[in-house]
Amino acid sequence: MLLQILVNGLSQGSIYALTAIGYSLIYSILQLINMSNAAVFLTSAVIFYALYTSLTGSSIALTFILTLMAAGMIGYIIEIIAIRPIREKGDSNTYALISSIGVKTILEQICQGTFGSEIKQFPTLLDGKYIDLFGARTSAIQIIIILTTLCILGFMSWFTQHNRVGRGLRALSQNIRACHLMGMPVNTLIGISFAVGSMLAAVSGVAYCMYLKSISISVGSAIGNKAFAATVLGGIGELKGAVVGGYILAIAENLVSGYWSMSASNFISFGILILVLIIKPTGIFGKKEQKKV
Amino acid sequence: MKKFLSLLLISMMIFMVAGCSNGGNGGGGEEKAETAADANGDYHIAVSLPFTGTNASYAEYIQMGLEVGLKKLEKDGWLNGDGTGKIILDYFDDKNDATEGATIAEKIVASSDPYYLLEIGSFASGVSYPCATIYRDAEVPQYALTCSKSDFLPTSGDWGFSLSVTQDTAAARVAAYDIEYLGKKNIALIYSSDSWGLETCKYYTETAEKLGVTLLASEKYEDGQQDFTSILTKIKETNPELVMCFCAENDIVLIRQQAETVGLECDWQVSSKSRTSNVLQNLGDLGENLYGVYARTKDLKDPVYIEYEELYKELYAAKFAEDNNTTQKYADQGYNCMLTTIWAIKNGGTTRQAFRDQLATLKDFPGVQGPISFGPGRRVLQTQYLSQIVRNEAGELKWVNYEDILNTFDVDAVAGLK
Structure with a gap:
């Protein structure tokens, strides 16, 4: 039973981690908690479902690529419409946070209006294929989710260290004003960070619905909160922190649900979060900001 | 004179307030004694x-x-x-x-x-x-x-x-069908943590105990839960013959699909709330043999x-x-x-x-x-039949009621409702 719970925790943690990276990426640059990320998670899954059932027929790969492109565009547009005007006015990030909550609500309402409130079957990969991992029954999609997360984590690490755009994002996270003065396309780079965050939410949303084999409009609500908690737990603004936070949270939840009760799992996971914040407010990997006086 | 005027003013105000609050009883400060229709008769x-x-x-x-x-x-x-x-x-x-x-x-x-x-x-x-x-x-x-x-x-x-x-009647009837009609003695329960889920769980458990069955597991989940694998893994360890679910229809679809993921094989029963065509449609082959309860077939x-x-x-x-x-x-x-x-x-x-x-x-x-018909308590009088998803001759899955069940099985008597 323990191994089964750990496998379930790992696949669930991968979903949290992918979404949490999106939160972390944007926070590291703008010190903004982009609440619209959870709605992009849902919106992407809805787009995937709509494309798969209408336009692209049975091609999961093509549908996935189109969904990623759509999610990237949504992220970029969210930044241009809802965040950039506030940022350029120099207003507080609190306004941007409220604006992102507004975007989240609007996206969720659009999804409900177009998709409806019923649960629907979602296409999945290698349905009905299971592997016995030392007694833990593991579905093919669980393995795919875990491996995909690790690959994306590796890619994000390479992207931020070695890619020109990724290095630009890192530079922004250190000092936006200096980047401006250096003539870097700051607005474009921030837009790209929103696009990348949204694409990660899309991967996570589609993967989660494939795991559930179903989609309903409530699919993003719980994950958004958990992913945000994972981000804070691991150290907000730290990519590896988001991943580790996601796994810790999901495994803790699964252990508590499995050995105690599902209702207690929220209590425990958020209890861990509060404890970490009390002991180390910057989260597991977060560094204390040094302010020059 | 000033005192008199003050008293008069206060009295008038009291009358006005009293007048307003009296009218509020019927709603909106307006009593509609003869008809609730508007000026157009709507x-x-x-x-x-x-x-x-x-x-x-x-x-x-x-x-x-x-x-x-x-x-x-x-x-x-x-x-x-x-x-x-x-x-x-x-x-x-x-x-x-x-x-x-x-x-x-x-x-x-x-x-x-x-x-x-x-x-x-x-x-x-x-x-x-x-x-x-x-x-x-x-x-x-x-x-x-x-x-x-x-x-x-x-x-x-x-x-x-x-x-x-x-809820007490419905839950007791389901327990009676499960235990005495279907003969299930090893039962696990999954229920939502809203008022309906908590109460039906309580009444089902009470009736089961009256019928000599102690539930193997009783698992509650919160609203919005999507991943049920941890509680299903736990239930699987108890090796149940039947899992009774007091859940919304969207949740039962997720639960049944994830039971397949963790390899939990047993019979399944849902309450009347989830005995819907949506469940039938979304579960596909996994829905076959799923039990439910339902009013008379249309x-x-x-x-x-x-x-x-x-x-x-x-x-x-x-x-x-x-x-x-x-x-x-x-x-x-x-x-x-x-x-x-x-x-x-x-x-x-x-x-x-x-x-x-x-x-x-x-x-x-x-x-x-x-x-x-409404009973004396203004609640509908309704019989509930055991129901099941079965495959018909054309190979289609359909919800089918056990319409003759009450001829041989007095569910209300077994459930202690008579």
């Missing part, structure tokens, strides 16, 4: 349902049923048969939240323009129940068609009505059903086809609610009190699933 009904949130699909179905009922009335020439006397439904979204529901209830009872003859809704007992005292105190009929909470009607004074059997040759189906197809053709050419269960209930409401108004229920008195007399009214 009646306004408030409908409070969870159009957003986890129960939104149920709200959608009920709305469909109500609209089909209105369509029928329109075809019949409205209430007066000559195109006058319309019924106008105003929908409110209570988001499946008791606080939101109470705010809406306060708004409905205080409204004078429009003046509502009655309120229909909400879906969940956890929302209808807290609103019951608001409607009762304002003397507004509350037609909580799906409210199954046992003490809802006593709380609502004489102003509440329900088209659902109580008689497809019954003229009441035939008329309903025609109107339903007229309004919701795509949905009808999507659901394997059947009407939604909760739409049926919405339609029954609308038909009985129309009947009560047509038979003199044109004020709130007259409506309440008239509806309470409903007996053998021809509904979609046979005659509808």
Whole structure:
């Protein structure tokens, strides 16, 4: 039973981690908690479902690529419409946070209006294929989710260290004003960070619905909160922190649900979060900001 | 003189305040002694349902049923048969939240323009129940068609009505079917943590214990939960013969699919809430042999059903086809609610009190699933049959009721309800 719970925790943690990276990426640059990320998670899954059932027929790969492109565009547009005007006015990030909550609500309402409130079957990969991992029954999609997360984590690490755009994002996270003065396309780079965050939410949303084999409009609500908690737990603004936070949270939840009760799992996971914040407010990997006086 | 004037002024103010509060009893400071109709002779009904949130699909179905009922009335020439006397439904979204529901209830009872003859809704007992005292105190009929909470009607004074059997009755019947009819002794339970889930779990467990069965596991989950693998893994360890689920239809789809993922193999039973075509459609082959409970099967040759189906197809053709050419269960209930409401108004229920008195007399009214009668407590008298998803000769999966079951198995006696 323990191994089964750990496998379930790992696949669930991968979903949290992918979404949490999106939160972390944007926070590291703008010190903004982009609440619209959870709605992009849902919106992407809805787009995937709509494309798969209408336009692209049975091609999961093509549908996935189109969904990623759509999610990237949504992220970029969210930044241009809802965040950039506030940022350029120099207003507080609190306004941007409220604006992102507004975007989240609007996206969720659009999804409900177009998709409806019923649960629907979602296409999945290698349905009905299971592997016995030392007694833990593991579905093919669980393995795919875990491996995909690790690959994306590796890619994000390479992207931020070695890619020109990724290095630009890192530079922004250190000092936006200096980047401006250096003539870097700051607005474009921030837009790209929103696009990348949204694409990660899309991967996570589609993967989660494939795991559930179903989609309903409530699919993003719980994950958004958990992913945000994972981000804070691991150290907000730290990519590896988001991943580790996601796994810790999901495994803790699964252990508590499995050995105690599902209702207690929220209590425990958020209890861990509060404890970490009390002991180390910057989260597991977060560094204390040094302010020059 | 000054003292006299002050006293006079205070007295006038007291009279004015008293006058206002007196009128507030009927709603909106306006007593409507003769009729609740507006200047055009139309009646306004408030409908409070969870159009957003986890129960939104149920709200959608009920709305469909109500609209089909209105369509029928329109075809019949409205209430007066000559195109006058319309019924106008105003929908409110209570988001499946008791606080939101109470705010809406306060708004409905205080409204004078429009003046509502009655309120229909909400879906969940956890929302209808807290609103019951608001409607009762304002003397507004509350037609909580799906409210199954046992003490809802006593709380609502004489102003509440329900088209659902109580949770204690329904849960006890399911336990009796599971244990004594199906012979299951190793049972695990999964239930939602809302008011309905908690109460049905309690009554099911009590009846099971009376019948000599102790449940192997009893697992509660929170609203919005999507991943059930941890509790299913836990239940799998107990090796149950049957898992009973008191869950919403969307949740049972996820639970059953994830049971496959963790390799939990046993029989499954759902409450009447999830005995829906949506579950059948989304589970596919996994749904085969799933048990449920249900009211009497719709008689497809019954003229009441035939008329309903025609109107339903007229309004919701795509949905009808999507659901394997059947009407939604909760739409049926919405339609029954609308038909009985129309009947009560047509038979003199044109004020709130007259409506309440008239509806309470409903007996053998021809509904979609046979005659509808209210018992002394203004709750529908309804038999529930064991039901199962079976594959027919054409290879299609269908919900089928065990219609003859009550000839040989007195479920109410076994459940201790007699």
